[in-house]
Amino acid sequence: MPRGDKDKYTEKQKRKAEHIEESYEHKGVSKDEAESRAWATVNKQSGGGEKKGGSGKHTPANEKKTARSDSARRAAKTREGHARTSGSSLQSQTKESLMKEARSKNIKGRSSMSKAQLIEALQKHG
Template sequence: MPTQNKDKYTAEQKKKAAHIEDSYESKGVSKGEAESRAWATVNKQSGGGEKKGGSGTKKPASAKSHDRKDSAKRAAATKHGAPRNKGGQSLDAQTKVDLMQRARGLNISGRSTMSKQELISAIRKAA
């Protein structure tokens, strides 16, 4: 059953719920069931009552832009063989396949014929 207090909802949400409720009632659904379905739909679509703040609302646009660029740079670096975090996994603990991918990202020539130890040496020299 829907809650009686709808103060936290915006006018748009209330209007949408009323429209949905009318639609259900015109299809023969009881008043209570129509109201329940209408508010369930509004909650599903908008996440409930009016929200104050939220994720990232206090961060200035310039900081958001900087963070997006920084994230893109990290993603590109990871794609090209850089470790995902600063500590990273030690080269000795990585598989040969991982080392090959990293060597490919560093454009190390002759990597396909190298042993695991040779790959580790080449990566350390290139990095």
């Protein structure tokens, strides 16, 4: 029999290992090898015997929901601090991006403007 105490395994895991072992024996694998392969398969599929998950720290569902909404709120606050038409934001955009924004604001003469002219026009149209 392979090393290790099987007491920590659930009944379902034990049944699965037994079924797999029988299948291997039916194919002509020796009893010891079949048992070894069966438990290896169960361990690979379920991660071993029954045990507590993760770090042992359980976070209740309501705390997870609160943490997610707090994170979303912080992300939104970060985004609102940088208006798309602020000087520094416009400077960091590509000319192509500025052109799209100018198109959406229907700025006349945009196709012949330089990047600096696009920035100026977008700041005026706020």
